Amino acid sequence: MKLAVIGCGYVGLVTGVCFAELGHTVIGVDNDPSKIRALREGKSPIYEPGLEPLLAAHLREGRIRFTESIQEAAKECEVLFICVGTPPLPDGRADLQAVEYVVSEIAEGMDSYRLIVEKSTVPVRTGRWLEDLVRSKVKNISFDIASNPEFLREGSAVGDFLHPDRVVIGCNSEKAASLLVNLYTPLNAPVLVTDLASAELIKHASNSFLAMKISYINAVAQVCEKTGADINKVAVGLGLDKRIGPDFLKAGIGYGGTCFPKDLRAFVSIAEECGLDFGLLKEVEKVNDAMWQGFVRKIDDMLGGVSGKTIALLGLAFKPNTDDMRFAPSIPIAQTLLQMGAKVKTYDPVAMENAKKVLPHLQYCSDAYETVDGADAVAILTEWNEFKTLDLNMVKERMKGNAFADGRNLFAPERIEQMGYAYVGIGRSWPGMALPLSV
Numbered sequence: 001m002k003l004a005v006i007g008c009g010y011v012g013l014v015t016g017v018c019f020a021e022l023g024h025t026v027i028g029v030d031n032d033p034s035k036i037r038a039l040r041e042g043k044s045p046i047y048e049p050g051l052e053p054l055l056a057a058h059l060r061e062g063r064i065r066f067t068e069s070i071q072e073a074a075k076e077c078e079v080l081f082i083c084v085g086t087p088p089l090p091d092g093r094a095d096l097q098a099v100e101y102v103v104s105e106i107a108e109g110m111d112s113y114r115l116i117v118e119k120s121t122v123p124v125r126t127g128r129w130l131e132d133l134v135r136s137k138v139k140n141i142s143f144d145i146a147s148n149p150e151f152l153r154e155g156s157a158v159g160d161f162l163h164p165d166r167v168v169i170g171c172n173s174e175k176a177a178s179l180l181v182n183l184y185t186p187l188n189a190p191v192l193v194t195d196l197a198s199a200e201l202i203k204h205a206s207n208s209f210l211a212m213k214i215s216y217i218n219a220v221a222q223v224c225e226k227t228g229a230d231i232n233k234v235a236v237g238l239g240l241d242k243r244i245g246p247d248f249l250k251a252g253i254g255y256g257g258t259c260f261p262k263d264l265r266a267f268v269s270i271a272e273e274c275g276l277d278f279g280l281l282k283e284v285e286k287v288n289d290a291m292w293q294g295f296v297r298k299i300d301d302m303l304g305g306v307s308g309k310t311i312a313l314l315g316l317a318f319k320p321n322t323d324d325m326r327f328a329p330s331i332p333i334a335q336t337l338l339q340m341g342a343k344v345k346t347y348d349p350v351a352m353e354n355a356k357k358v359l360p361h362l363q364y365c366s367d368a369y370e371t372v373d374g375a376d377a378v379a380i381l382t383e384w385n386e387f388k389t390l391d392l393n394m395v396k397e398r399m400k401g402n403a404f405a406d407g408r409n410l411f412a413p414e415r416i417e418q419m420g421y422a423y424v425g426i427g428r429s430w431p432g433m434a435l436p437l438s439v
């Protein structure tokens, strides 16, 4: 089948390249000429493991090509996926300007039946609004609007696309459903076909649920710290219950990225527009903020005040295997440490170029060992694999102090303390630790 993805960011590019991998012919559209130039040369403008080799292969085979013209794609392709950004407005609602523009351009370019698919995360009932928009612009041409939310995680997006837990398709016509089901047939994945509104809601409900799971485990971690329990063991015990499941129970400095913070706020706004107060989700956000704040407090306590001290931050991206700094907890952590008078050195394997734009006052280093040179404390903010295999004896030798703040619970506390460090993690307890017991 021939299809178009409009918007070649994380979602659109992965979707387009993976549809080409499934044997379809794809046109990728983006309004950024430099991005189109790079894509035509096989260069991915984003860091996503496994994406560039697939892009290069399908460019060579002619299965994917790129253009700046939405109308050209609308003329040639029966199915068009909208993959443009829906950033948050100041009040938390999603800004749908780019979606509106794309759909208007499709309406200008289409000359026979078209299926327009929402892939970008949009509030429930956007599909209805888009139907009215297209109807106001085209006469005597049939079309459908469908919702096909993406559940890709940055850093493993290609694998997530090719091996999904489920494909959700929401539409109000059999023709649209069968076109979309056919597109995904090569995946052999479970496909759920629903009405348009339900599919739209599934996306916000899923991301908000996952964020809630993370804040839940982080809230439990705080109780662990006061009671001598260990959150890693508690999470295993919880996760073994099939009704709960082991995923998304890693305690840490909180979730970041463009999806959870934005989608959670958007879902609260959607509920508000319906006259509902989704207080539960507001608490999720509060717990998330408390995690990075508590982590800064722990570093401050360990050092008896961070002013004038040197802190080495290892990892800046909001999670490993991505260069994405958006809403990363490292941002408020680094900013607060600087405000408190600390000197902050840092290293991240791929996110430093993006980090420099938002955190210009840090000292950027070329590796982890250079970062810890002369530091009073080392703090792990992202669980990159290369930090798991650090030579911690060498780290200790190069540091001035011995404070070890493990924001992702990467290490066994006892082992770290045996090496001569003072350790704090998130919700960790171990035999022999100095217990801050309140009960």
Ligand code: UGA
Pocket (backbone or CB within 6 Å): 121, 150, 151, 152, 153, 154, 155, 207, 210, 214, 247, 248, 249, 250, 251, 252, 253, 254, 255, 256, 257, 258, 259, 260, 318, 319
């Ligand atoms: C998330 C969802 O997982 C995807 O299904 C969805 O498609 C995507 O949002 C989206 O809406 O586009 P993503 O933001 O890429 O994907 O990253 P996740 O792997 O979900 O991690 C999000 C944040 O949660 C990260 O900061 C991570 O460190 C944190 N996290 C995750 C935890 O703190 N603990 C966990 O157990 C899991």
